[in-house]
Amino acid sequence: MAFYLPIAEMSANLLVLLAMGAAVGFLSGMFGVGGGFLITPLLIFYNIPPAVAVATGANQIVASSVSGVLSHIKRKGVDFKLGTVLLLGGVAGSMVGIWIYTKLLAMGQLDLIISVLYVVFLGAVGGLMLNESLRAMRRAKAGTPQSLRRPGQHNWVHKLPFKMRFKQSRLYVSVIPVLLLGAVIGMLASIMGVGGGFIMVPAMIYLLKVPTNVVIGTSLFQIIFVAAFTTVVQAVTNQTVDVVLALLLMIGGVAGAQYGAKVGQRMRGDQLRALLALLVLAVALRLGYALFVAPDDLYTLGPAALS
Amino acid sequence: MMRLLLTTYVVLGALWAVPAVAQESAPAAPAAVEAPAEPLPPPPVAVEPQRLPERIEIGLSKETVEITSNFSGEALTIFGAVDNADPLIQRQGRYDIFLILEGPTADLVARRKGRVFGVWMTVENQPFDNLPLSYLIASTRLPQDITNLNALARLSLGVGQIRIQPDRDKPQSPQLDEFIAQVRALKERTGLYAEFTSGVRFVSQSLFRAELRLPTNVPLGNHRARAYLFRSGELVAQTEAPLRIAKAGLEFQISAFARNQSLAYGLLSVLAAFVIGWLGRILFRRD
Numbered sequence: 001m002a003f004y005l006p007i008a009e010m011s012a013n014l015l016v017l018l019a020m021g022a023a024v025g026f027l028s029g030m031f032g033v034g035g036g037f038l039i040t041p042l043l044i045f046y047n048i049p050p051a052v053a054v055a056t057g058a059n060q061i062v063a064s065s066v067s068g069v070l071s072h073i074k075r076k077g078v079d080f081k082l083g084t085v086l087l088l089g090g091v092a093g094s095m096v097g098i099w100i101y102t103k104l105l106a107m108g109q110l111d112l113i114i115s116v117l118y119v120v121f122l123g124a125v126g127g128l129m130l131n132e133s134l135r136a137m138r139r140a141k142a143g144t145p146q147s148l149r150r151p152g153q154h155n156w157v158h159k160l161p162f163k164m165r166f167k168q169s170r171l172y173v174s175v176i177p178v179l180l181l182g183a184v185i186g187m188l189a190s191i192m193g194v195g196g197g198f199i200m201v202p203a204m205i206y207l208l209k210v211p212t213n214v215v216i217g218t219s220l221f222q223i224i225f226v227a228a229f230t231t232v233v234q235a236v237t238n239q240t241v242d243v244v245l246a247l248l249l250m251i252g253g254v255a256g257a258q259y260g261a262k263v264g265q266r267m268r269g270d271q272l273r274a275l276l277a278l279l280v281l282a283v284a285l286r287l288g289y290a291l292f293v294a295p296d297d298l299y300t301l302g303p304a305a306l307s
Numbered sequence: 308m309m310r311l312l313l314t315t316y317v318v319l320g321a322l323w324a325v326p327a328v329a330q331e332s333a334p335a336a337p338a339a340v341e342a343p344a345e346p347l348p349p350p351p352v353a354v355e356p357q358r359l360p361e362r363i364e365i366g367l368s369k370e371t372v373e374i375t376s377n378f379s380g381e382a383l384t385i386f387g388a389v390d391n392a393d394p395l396i397q398r399q400g401r402y403d404i405f406l407i408l409e410g411p412t413a414d415l416v417a418r419r420k421g422r423v424f425g426v427w428m429t430v431e432n433q434p435f436d437n438l439p440l441s442y443l444i445a446s447t448r449l450p451q452d453i454t455n456l457n458a459l460a461r462l463s464l465g466v467g468q469i470r471i472q473p474d475r476d477k478p479q480s481p482q483l484d485e486f487i488a489q490v491r492a493l494k495e496r497t498g499l500y501a502e503f504t505s506g507v508r509f510v511s512q513s514l515f516r517a518e519l520r521l522p523t524n525v526p527l528g529n530h531r532a533r534a535y536l537f538r539s540g541e542l543v544a545q546t547e548a549p550l551r552i553a554k555a556g557l558e559f560q561i562s563a564f565a566r567n568q569s570l571a572y573g574l575l576s577v578l579a580a581f582v583i584g585w586l587g588r589i590l591f592r593r594d
Binding site (some may be wrong): 002003004006007009010011059060062063064065066067070071108109112116228231232233234235236239241243244246247250251253254255257258259291292293294295297298299300301302303 | 374375377378379413414415416417418419420421422425426427428429432438486489490492493494496523524527554557558559561562565566569570572573574575576577579580581583584585586587588590591592
């Protein structure tokens with residue numbers, strides 16, 4: 001069933017888009033990530049112009065994150081204070097990101113940079129998570145108590161000044177790394193069209209040592225606003241948000257997310273992290289492979305550089 | 308735009324009116340005056356009444372092609388007529404017609420990807436000025452069978468004859484010719500530059516129909532239909548008419564909204580996302 005997308009200016013299959021949204025929504029509900037790192041590459045594989053895919057992906061993430069965060073609020077899995085501090089950094093970062101995005105678009109290197117960022121970050125995050133989760137699984141098998149959070153154990157992050165107490169997360173930590181983390185993720189998010197959950201979740205677990213049960217909710221909470229901000233700014237500066245495409249993805253996505261969340265709750269944390277890591281690595285490999293394969297068309301035509 | 312429309316209407320109007328009058332008055336005074344202007348070979352047998360010069364006219368079935376949510380390309384038929392056609396030449400099939408539907412133009416940048424340390428990235432840019440975004444041409448026969456290359460090039464008849472001009476203000480690539488060839492090939496692959504040889508057919512002595520196929524990705528905006536009439540390889544008449552291709556209905560409103568009130572559009576997109584997220588939670592909750 002062909003459906004015309006007014007901003008992407010092309011016809012796409014309605015069922016494919018709904019299914020794409022549902023599949024990504026399912027995974028996002030299961031792993032507590034916005035799913036942007038999946039939806040944006042999927043849209044690009046589906047021949048949606050990358051600029052539209054990035055901006056529209058951000059809009060879709062808002063919906064799936066709202067849907068996800070509501071179920072986490074019910075379980076008291078959201079640290080609003082920590083989320084707000086992350087958000088402040090995130091908004092600043094995404095302003096920088098959109099400025100870079102516009103420059104890259106004019107230079108004609110946007111596609112390359114988006115792909116490289118995906119490969120680097122997905123590869124690193126996926127590798128780290130896989131390594132950690134496999135060790136946790138091995139420990140669980142050996143019978144040693146598994147806990148990511150070992151009280152009294154501090155890393156360099158905890159030696160910085162301007163400390164702040166985050167009750168819900170049982171955390172007393174400097175605001176500098178929190179703001180910085182928010183800013184870096186906000187910047188990447190706006191360039192890559194992702195909410196940044198796949199970086200935020202491991203960073204909160206491993207860097208800030210936030211307890212796993214509040215990580216997902218808090219990450220989703222701040223992603224809502226970063227993605228919403230990115231959507232609005234993209235709509236204003238680049239006019240690349242395709243609301244019809246976004247709505248179709250959202251409808252599939254929110255349905256999938258609730259089912260995914262249910263499945264996710266039944267699984268063990270280390271298994272869940274290992275699976276997420278494999279998924280992230282698979283996307284990284286696919287995108288990395290594409291960088292080295294000769295493109296179908298060596299020549300492309302695009303709008304004249306804004307100068 | 309307005310002027311173009313107006314002139315076309317005036318011309319078309321005049322053309323419709325002319326034939327009826329012309330046929331009756333053909334052997335009368337005006338024809339005699341025009342006689343020396345047309346160097347015809349001396350008639351072998353009886354004196355043939357002098358003919359008025361041929362004219363070509365086209366009528367578009369609609370002025371606007373509307374693109375809606377289920378648009379997946381569309382066949383476009385354009386009817387036209389040849390007035391004052393010489394029946395002898397007509398019977399011998401020596402009248403030929405080109406019909407071109409040319410899209411709006413834009414300044415575009417062609418980019419060439421190359422390998423840098425094994426990774427494929429953009430290595431060269433070549434800006435072009437006023438590149439036609441689409442160009443569909445139908446003709447009665449192969450263009451090179453109709454007339455000589457000079458005429459084809461002068462009127463830019465045929466995909467190979469589309470004028471692709473580099474931006475004069477920017478540095479030019481040393482491989483400009485290759486860039487131009489590739490731009491043409493790219494447009495051909497996407498169906499935006501296409502030739503429909505024998506897409507024009509005479510349906511009667513003077514009426515003809517041209518069939519073109521608008522591709523899925525046809526550019527929006529003001530297109531121009533041009534028609535050329537050739538007699539034995541010589542251009543004898545030409546005409547043109549505008550055609551607008553526009554998004555219709557909701558699609559049009561959405562894209563206009565996104566362009567004109569981008570902030571409100573962005574905010575509404577986000578609001579829709581919140582509502583759908585919340586509804587999704589209520590409708591599909593599984594805990």
